[in-house]
Amino acid sequence: MEERGNKTIICSVFFLDIVEYSKKSVAGQISLKERFNAFLSTAIRDVPSNDRIILDTGDGAAISFLGDVEDALRAALSMRTSLLSEESFIEPPLRVRMGVNLGPVRLVKDINGQPNIVGDGINVAQRVMGFAEPGQILVSRSYYDAASRLSQEYAGMFHFEGSRTDKHVREHEVYAIGHPGDFTASQQANGAAAEATKAQLGFRARCQFFWDALRARYNALVMYIREEFKRASTRKKTLYIGLVATPVILLLLLVIKLAHKQEAPPKELANVTEVNSLAPVDAAKTAISPASSVPVATATHGTTAHDHKTDSPHKLKTSHDGKEVSATSKSQATVSLTVKPWGEVYLDGKWVDVSPPLTKLHVPIGVHVIELRNTTFPVYKQTIKANAGDKLSINHKFAN
Numbered sequence: 312m313e314e315r316g317n318k319t320i321i322c323s324v325f326f327l328d329i330v331e332y333s334k335k336s337v338a339g340q341i342s343l344k345e346r347f348n349a350f351l352s353t354a355i356r357d358v359p360s361n362d363r364i365i366l367d368t369g370d371g372a373a374i375s376f377l378g379d380v381e382d383a384l385r386a387a388l389s390m391r392t393s394l395l396s397e398e399s400f401i402e403p404p405l406r407v408r409m410g411v412n413l414g415p416v417r418l419v420k421d422i423n424g425q426p427n428i429v430g431d432g433i434n435v436a437q438r439v440m441g442f443a444e445p446g447q448i449l450v451s452r453s454y455y456d457a458a459s460r461l462s463q464e465y466a467g468m469f470h471f472e473g474s475r476t477d478k479h480v481r482e483h484e485v486y487a488i489g490h491p492g493d494f495t496a497s498q499q500a501n502g503a504a505a506e507a508t509k510a511q512l513g514f515r516a517r518c519q520f521f522w523d524a525l526r527a528r529y530n531a532l533v534m535y536i537r538e539e540f541k542r543a544s545t546r547k548k549t550l551y552i553g554l555v556a557t558p559v560i561l562l563l564l565l566v567i568k569l570a571h572k573q574e575a576p577p578k579e580l581a582n583v584t585e586v587n588s589l590a591p592v593d594a595a596k597t598a599i600s601p602a603s604s605v606p607v608a609t610a611t612h613g614t615t616a617h618d619h620k621t622d623s624p625h626k627l628k629t630s631h632d633g634k635e636v637s638a639t640s641k642s643q644a645t646v647s648l649t650v651k652p653w654g655e656v657y658l659d660g661k662w663v664d665v666s667p668p669l670t671k672l673h674v675p676i677g678v679h680v681i682e683l684r685n686t687t688f689p690v691y692k693q694t695i696k697a698n699a700g701d702k703l704s705i706n707h708k709f710a711n
Contacts, residue, residue: 319417323383323454324436325374330406330445332370339403346405354389358382364426375416375428380457383411387448388665394446395662410440413454438477439485452484467652470686489655489686644697646672647704654683685709
C-alpha cells in the first residue's frame with residue numbers, strides 16, 4: 312500500500328447507496344446498516360485487504376479495488392444475490408443501488424492517517440450509481456470496455472442502457488448487468504406472502520404482550536411462595552415439599568411406563584430382518600409424457616434392478632428383536648449446470664444464482680422446472696424429475 316502512496320492509479324470503484332436511508336427512523340437506519348455491512352463483508356471477503364480501500368459514506372459505501380478488474384464485478388453480483396435472498400418480511404426492506412466505474416484515483420491519507428481515495432474515478436462511480444434502480448447494477452463505459460474484453464462470458468453479461476446526463480451536464484454511457492426490474496419483480500412476487508407475514512408478526516406482538524404480563528405475575532407468585540416457605544415451620548416445609556414432589560414422581564413413573572411400552576416390538580415383526588420402504592424404480596417410467604413441449608431430464612443410473620433392491624437409500628434394517636440398526640435416506644438430487652456464455656438460473660420460477668460461477672444445483676425430490684435466462688437470447692426451460700440421490704445434468708449454449 313505504501314508503494315502506491317502519492318500516486319495516481321487506475322482502479323475499479325464499486326459505489327453503493329441505500330435507498331431512502333435518511334427517511335428511516337434511527338432504529339430503521341441501524342437495522343439497514345447492519346444488514347448492509349454484513350452483505351458487503353461477504354461480497355469482498357475473498358479480496359485481500361491490501362487490494363481494497365473501503366470508504367463508509369453513511370448511507371452506503373465506496374470500495375476501490377486496486378488489484379483485478381473482475382473483483383468489482385464479483386462483489387456486485389454477490390451483493391445483488393444477498394439482497395435477492397433476504398427474507399421479504401424483514402422491516403425496513405433493504406434496497407440498494409450499485410454502480411461500478413474504472414478510472415483514475417489518487418491515494419491520500421485522511422485526517423486519521425488512514426488510506427483514502429479521491430479523483431474522477433470515484434466521482435464517476437457515484438454518478439453511475441445514481442442512475443441505477445433499486446437492486447440494479449450499472450457500470451460505466453470504461454469499465455464495460457475493460458471487463459467485456461477479459462472473456463466472452465463477461466461480455467454477454469452486459470446490455471447497453473443508453474446515455475445519461477448528471478447534474479453537472481456530463482454524459483455517461485451506462486451498461487446494466489441483468490434486467491433492470493429483476494429486483495422489483497422479485498419483491499412484487501413475494502408481496503402477498505410479505506403482507507401475510509406482517510399480519511402474523513402483529514399477532515405475535517399481541518401474544519408477546521400477554522405472555523410478558525403472565526410471566527410478571529408468575530414471577531411475583533414465585534417470590535411470594537419463596538418468602539412464605541422461608542417463614543414456615545419445619546413441619547409445614549415438609550408438607551410443602553411432599554405436595555410438590557408427589558405429582559412429579561407420578562409423572563416420571565408414567566413416562567417410564569410409556570417408554571417401556573414403546574420399546575416392546577410387535578409380535579408380527581419379531582422375525583423381520585429387512586424392510587424396503589421403496590420398491591425399485593424403473594428408469595423408463597420416470598420420463599414425463601412426450602406430448603410436453605418442454606424437454607425432460609432423467610437420471611442415468613449405473614446400477615441394475617438387483618442393485619436397487621439391495622442398496623436402496625430408503626432401506627431400513629432391523630434386528631430380530633425389532634430394534635432399528637441403521638437407516639439412510641436422501642432427500643435431494645444434484646443437477647450439474649454447463650451454461651454458455653452465461654445465464655441466470657431460476658428453479659420453479661424463483662431466482663437462484665448466475666451460472667457461471669454456479670455449476671451444481673441441489674433440488675428436492677419431485678418434478679421441477681429449471682429456467683436459464685440471458686438478457687440477449689430467449690429463455691431456455693427444462694423440466695426434470697428428481698429422485699433421491701439422482702445426478703442430472705443440463706448443458707445449454709445460448710444462440711440466435
